[in-house]
Structures are given as structure tokens and as C-alpha cells.
Amino acid sequence: MIPYIEEPHLVLGPISLSGFGMLVCLAVVVGFKLVVHRAPRLGIDPEVAASVLTWTLVWGFVGSHVFDVIAYSPATVLRDPLELLRIWGSMSSFGGILSGLMAAWWVMHRRGMPLDQRVAFVELVGFAFPFAWIFGRMGCAFDHHHLGVESTHWLAVAFPDGPRFDMGLLEMLYTLCIAAVFALLNRRDRTPPFFLGLFFVLYGPVRFFLDTLRVGDARYLQLNWTPGQFLSLAVTLFGGWLLWYAYRRAAATPQA
Secondary structure, eight states: OOOOOOOOOOTTTTTEEEOOOOOOOOHHHHHHHHHHHHHGGGTOOOOHHHHHHHHHHHHHHHHHHHHHHHHHOOHHHOOOOOGGGGSSSSSOOOOOOOOOHHHHHHHHHHHOOOOOHHHHHHHHHHHHHHHHHHHHHHHHHHHHHHHEOOOOOTTSSEEETTTEEEHHHHHHHHHHHHHHHHHHHSOOOOOTTTTHHHHHHHHHHHHHHTTTTBSSSOOBBBTBBBHHHHHHHHHHHHHHHHHHHHHHHHHHHHOO
8 A cells, every 4th residue: 555645845934835836836847848849840939839838827727726616616606706716726637728728729829820830739738748747646646635535455545544545646647657658659750639639538538437536526417427527528539539630630641
């Protein structure tokens, strides 16, 4: 069984930095570096990629919080609508991913970027995401925010009040596997949006299963699904369509 570790904090005078906060910052840095470094490979100017990615991150963080409180804590919003503005609070991974991608697409559309460049940019984000997400979910594993059911499985964590799954830890371990697959497939060029589609196809079904192990999440309809499960199904189907679209684009591209 995995030992329980208290979330580390770095104290710098009056400032206390949580392990979660530091790892989220590291995730942003890793993702930013990967996108900008890889941009020329897909024909995008690094400065343009950095500018669009900044908007992607800003709106990703905003959408992450807004979706989380609306989908998981609607009673809180009804009681205090200002909770929507406290973006430093709770976050949802799906809310951040989808709102960030939609914001990026809108910004690129407003700037008049052609379709091929818009597809290439979201492909950059799709490729970089699992490498950055490792650190984001590592932060979740440290702050133990996403609790799972009680279990004596060898992947369970020995919490002080009894062993149970830590969903942040489980997702981090799976994301390591996705990142390894991406690193192997990156040895040759892939037609966008291959990696974005593959990420959704690999992530969606496993996230759907992992949400069955969560405790304390809001659940809806007779299906008794979490918001994450509804979106897991949606992004899996969307990912399949993106892979089909990438295949069609590759087939239509003349071979050198």
C-alpha cells in the first residue's frame, strides 16, 4: 500500500507556498515550454504560439473554476453567486481543458489565422498536455483533494483514517503512461490533430472508470454519473472524430 504523505509547504517569510500550487506552476511552465519549442515543427511562429497560449491558460483557469462550482457545487453558487469570481478556489480539469481550447480557437479566429494553423495550434496543446498534466495531478496527489472509495488494493493510500484510493495519484500514474506513448509516437511526424484526438480517446474512458471510484462528487440523472463521466463520454467520441479527421487530412496530403 502507498504511504500517506502530508502536502509539503515552502515558507518564505510571510509567504507560504503549497505543494499543489508549486506543482501547478511547474505544469504551466512545462506545457508552455513544450508548445513554444514545438511550434516551428508545425509551421507556427513561436511568438504567435506563446501569445495564443497565454490566452489559452488564462481562460483555462477561469473556465476550470467556473465549471467546477456550477457542475459540482450548484447550491454554493445559488447561495453566493460571487463564488464564480473566486477563480483561485476549486478547479475542474475538464472545465480547464475545454474552456482553454475554445478560447484559443476564438482568439485565433479573431486574429484571422487560417484553419490549418488553428488545427496545428490545438495539436500543440494536445501533445504537450499529458507532459504538463503529470505535474498538475502530482499536485492533486499531494493535497489529497480527490478522494476515492475505501480499499486495501496495493494502489490505495494509507490515509490516517483508513486506506482508500487517491484519485489524483491514480490519474497521475495513468498520465505517465499516456506521456510515454506520446513520446514514442512523436518519433515521426503526425498529421494534426492526431495527438489531441489520441489524448481524448486514451483519457476519456479511463477517466470515466476512475470517476466510479470517487466519493463526494455530485451525480446527476438516473445514470448517477458525475459531471466528469458525462464529459468523458463526450470527449472520447470527439477524440475519435479528431483521429478520423487527422486520417482524412493525412490521406489527402500528397506524399513527398
